[in-house]
Amino acid sequence: MKILLADDEPDVLAALRLLVKAEGFEVVTASSPEAIVACAEATPLDVALIDLNYTRDTTSGTEGLDVLTRLRAIDPTLPVVVMTAYGRIEGAVEAMRRGARDYVQKPWENTRLVATLRTQAELARALRDAQKLERENTAFRRGELPTMIAESRAMQPVMRLIERIGPSDANVLVTGEHGTGKDVVARWLHGASKRSKAPFVPVNAGGLADGVFESELFGHVKGAFTDAKADRVGAFELADQGTLFLDEIANMPPTQQAKLLRVLQTGEFQPVGSSKVRKVEMRVVSATNATIADEVAAGRFREDLLYRLNTVEIQLPPLRERPEDIPLLASHFLREHAGRYGLPVTRFDVDCVELLRGHAWPGNVRELRHAVERAVLMAEGDTVRADDFALKPKPVDNERKLEDMTLEAAEKVLAERALARANGNVAEAARALGLSRSALYRRLAYFGLRGGA
Numbered sequence: 440m441k442i443l444l445a446d447d448e449p450d451v452l453a454a455l456r457l458l459v460k461a462e463g464f465e466v467v468t469a470s471s472p473e474a475i476v477a478c479a480e481a482t483p484l485d486v487a488l489i490d491l492n493y494t495r496d497t498t499s500g501t502e503g504l505d506v507l508t509r510l511r512a513i514d515p516t517l518p519v520v521v522m523t524a525y526g527r528i529e530g531a532v533e534a535m536r537r538g539a540r541d542y543v544q545k546p547w548e549n550t551r552l553v554a555t556l557r558t559q560a561e562l563a564r565a566l567r568d569a570q571k572l573e574r575e576n577t578a579f580r581r582g583e584l585p586t587m588i589a590e591s592r593a594m595q596p597v598m599r600l601i602e603r604i605g606p607s608d609a610n611v612l613v614t615g616e617h618g619t620g621k622d623v624v625a626r627w628l629h630g631a632s633k634r635s636k637a638p639f640v641p642v643n644a645g646g647l648a649d650g651v652f653e654s655e656l657f658g659h660v661k662g663a664f665t666d667a668k669a670d671r672v673g674a675f676e677l678a679d680q681g682t683l684f685l686d687e688i689a690n691m692p693p694t695q696q697a698k699l700l701r702v703l704q705t706g707e708f709q710p711v712g713s714s715k716v717r718k719v720e721m722r723v724v725s726a727t728n729a730t731i732a733d734e735v736a737a738g739r740f741r742e743d744l745l746y747r748l749n750t751v752e753i754q755l756p757p758l759r760e761r762p763e764d765i766p767l768l769a770s771h772f773l774r775e776h777a778g779r780y781g782l783p784v785t786r787f788d789v790d791c792v793e794l795l796r797g798h799a800w801p802g803n804v805r806e807l808r809h810a811v812e813r814a815v816l817m818a819e820g821d822t823v824r825a826d827d828f829a830l831k832p833k834p835v836d837n838e839r840k841l842e843d844m845t846l847e848a849a850e851k852v853l854a855e856r857a858l859a860r861a862n863g864n865v866a867e868a869a870r871a872l873g874l875s876r877s878a879l880y881r882r883l884a885y886f887g888l889r890g891g892a
């Protein structure tokens with residue numbers, strides 16, 4: 440989570456920075472109204488903590504209030520918390536009237552300040568997600584399915600399974616490493632089901648603090664807790680008749696697992712602070728990158744909850760096990776990013792395919808997507824070249840690949856590596872390979888390689 444801290448006193452900024460960094464926030468700082476605005480324009484933020492007074496006008500707080508108005512214009516969903524000096528509550532009241540989400544008085548109390556910032560960031564994230572969801576659900580209602588490229592042999596059984604169970608009501612657990620496309624599969628399943636006119640609601644189930652979990656899933660009523668300034672509809676209610684997508688389920692703490700299980704068993708829940716029981720009906724698709732059977736065996740994940748979730752399990756292979764999809768995915772991402780940035784890039788140079796297929800892709804499809812995005816931005820003219828990718832050769836992968844090579848190809852790779860290690864000195868490389876210098880020269884000429892000495 441990214442936070443902007445703004446104050447004109449360097450000591451205050453330093454103390455705040457230390458405090459929130461230790462809590463896992465990523466920090467940017469500003470010490471003038473202009474810098475605050477510039478920062479908010481340049482970086483996506485989760486929350487801003489701004490002082491109301493700056494040197495030009497140290498006590499009235501009007502500079503801070505102006506900044507607040509400008510921040511609201513840049514991004515109305517950015518939660519702003521204001522700081523005032525002790526005893527200057529009027530400024531805080533006016534700031535709240537102008538859209539600040541909360542205020543703290545100096546000297547602040549660390550625990551409370553951090554809790555306020557975290558709550559505001561999480562609530563704002565939920566609001567932003569809801570807006571994104573609305574846009575996506577409009578696409579589902581039009582009958583659109585997300586693009587899913589899966590031509591490789593390893594993906595064929597997966598695709599057959601997805602197509603067969605898509606229209607059914609079965610709960611599905613999607614497993615696979617980070618970035619393998621679990622989210623895409625969940626959306627596809629929803630889009631292909633009879634529920635596609637009802638909402639698809641994703642929840643990062645593994646990333647919610649206890650205080651936010653219930654509010655996020657079950658909603659709350661106004662006044663249920665200090666920050667509950669209005670009623671909030673939870674994910675369960677939003678997903679009624681549709682699909683609830685629970686991501687990162689293996690990271691849920693035991694208390695949350697128990698609460699989730701209860702609702703899945705009964706279909707009933709109560710929003711926080713309400714005594715009214717709501718009843719809902721939905722399909723649940725969940726996802727994890729952990730080996731969930733191991734989590735159950737280790738006692739970290741409830742077996743009865745797993746049975747509720749994994750009526751069908753879909754295992755997505757990592758990208759390195761489906762290299763045939765790499766060129767197709769790369770072309771798809773090239774079109775996407777060229778379109779997004781309005782660039783005339785239309786093709787890859789031939790070397791690129793070899794480069795991309797040879798990379799190990801520990802971050803899977805997401806890493807490939809980012810790599811293509813960068814390359815599209817770097818490309819000159821209409822063609823992406825191998826140099827436009829910032830891919831480092833992966834020694835581990837080369838080792839593995841030697842086994843798949845013909846003897847001649849492996850010999851060439853070994854000669855290249857020996858030369859590289861000897862900084863191009865043929866005599867030294869020959870010694871390392873156990874060849875005479877002239878024998879290595881002959882091999883190099885044959886392979887079209889050149890030694891430097």
Ligand SMILES: Nc1ncnc2c1ncn2[C@@H]1O[C@H](COP(=O)(O)OP(=O)(O)OP(=O)(O)O)[C@@H](O)[C@H]1O
Pocket residue numbers: 586587588589615616617618619620621622623624686728768771804805808
């Ligand atoms: N088969 C595919 N065809 C097209 N795009 C894909 C495919 N698989 C993944 N992507 C794209 O790759 C990116 C990562 O995919 P996604 O978010 O679905 O992965 P994930 O497994 O849910 O990741 P994480 O475990 O980190 O949540 C997304 O931008 C997604 O659109």
